Amino acid sequence: MDMIVNPVLLFLALAIGGVGVAVSVPRRKFQASLIGGIIAATGVGLLIVALGGASLARGEGLPSPAFHILAIIALGSCLQVITHRRPVYAALYFILSILSTAGLYLLLAAEFMAFALIIIYAGAILITYLFVIMLASQSRVESEEEGMAEYDAVGRGPITATIASFILLATLTVMLFSGINDISAPTEAEVARVQVEVLDQLPGKVEKVLHREDLISLNETVVGLDERGLSAIVESPDGGQRQVVLPPDLSATNTEGLAFNLLGQYPGTIEIAGVILLMAMLGAVVLARKFAQIDEEAKAAAAAALHESRPISGGHANG
Numbered sequence: 020m021d022m023i024v025n026p027v028l029l030f031l032a033l034a035i036g037g038v039g040v041a042v043s044v045p046r047r048k049f050q051a052s053l054i055g056g057i058i059a060a061t062g063v064g065l066l067i068v069a070l071g072g073a074s075l076a077r078g079e080g081l082p083s084p085a086f087h088i089l090a091i092i093a094l095g096s097c098l099q100v101i102t103h104r105r106p107v108y109a110a111l112y113f114i115l116s117i118l119s120t121a122g123l124y125l126l127l128a129a130e131f132m133a134f135a136l137i138i139i140y141a142g143a144i145l146i147t148y149l150f151v152i153m154l155a156s157q158s159r160v161e162s163e164e165e166g167m168a169e170y171d172a173v174g175r176g177p178i179t180a181t182i183a184s185f186i187l188l189a190t191l192t193v194m195l196f197s198g199i200n201d202i203s204a205p206t207e208a209e210v211a212r213v214q215v216e217v218l219d220q221l222p223g224k225v226e227k228v229l230h231r232e233d234l235i236s237l238n239e240t241v242v243g244l245d246e247r248g249l250s251a252i253v254e255s256p257d258g259g260q261r262q263v264v265l266p267p268d269l270s271a272t273n274t275e276g277l278a279f280n281l282l283g284q285y286p287g288t289i290e291i292a293g294v295i296l297l298m299a300m301l302g303a304v305v306l307a308r309k310f311a312q313i314d315e316e317a318k319a320a321a322a323a324a325l326h327e328s329r330p331i332s333g334g335h336a337n338g
Contacts (some may be wrong), residue, residue, distance in 0.1 A: 215248030
């Protein structure tokens with residue numbers, strides 16, 4: 020862990036951030052979001068300085084400025100998510116944190132994770148939850164700004180929740196930094212083996228590249244790769260086969276490898292995610308029908324009250 024950052028500075032930064040979050044949580048008679056944000060920003064700044072100092076001490080360069088910008092936006096958005104008094108704005112800040120986190124994934128060359136995060140969370144789950152929040156926070160009375168209960172607008176047990184969450188964060192951080200020393204980079208043989216396994220399942224991609232390089236004719240098709248993955252087995256219309264050496268720049272991307280890994284080994288997880296989205300949509304429909312019924316009842320009551328308050332005329336127009 021000392022190779023990444025000094026543990027004392029790490030825990031000090033986490034403690035300062037925890038104090039800032041605890042101060043920022045909304046209360047009944049005390050609201051100090053700005054002060055809490057400044058305290059939390061101090062903890063984040065201390066952690067950034069500690070990481071930069073450790074990197075310079077090892078003779079390495081500082082991280083990309085884009086990393087710091089995206090990390091600060093993500094942390095600030097997360098702070099607004101748990102401290103903002105209006106849930107609709109909290110959901111919008113959550114979308115901002117998702118977008119900034121996707122930018123961090125792009126810096127790590129994890130394109131699939133970045134776009135999947137945006138499509139699934141910001142594009143599906145968050146939009147569904149946003150509609151649910153907007154429906155659930157509709158006011159029953161026109162004079163009210165939002166129909167939220169007090170327990171939805173005021174934090175309960177902020178100090179206890181903050182202490183528990185930051186102890187958990189410190190524990191996970193120590194576990195992460197301790198496991199970095201045990202991570203070994205894959206060998207060239209392992210990388211080549213994975214490339215062959217993925218490309219062997221993408222004959223269309225191999226065939227397209229070979230056509231573009233004029234290595235095979237239009238009536239020839241790729242049926243697979245050899246055992247070493249250095250050449251493709253090409254079949255002609257008459258049934259004959261030959262081997263064609265693959266171009267050196269032909270390789271499988273991270274997205275393709277991760278897609279085969281997810282759909283091949285974890286298809287149940289993908290289905291469960293779809294069921295969760297479906298249940299969220301059904302919940303939004305139920306809430307919408309409930310409020311529609313309440314509005315109809317309110318209109319009927321208002322019409323009845325207006326009819327009763329109307330003055331009764333003393334006679335008919337025709338005498």
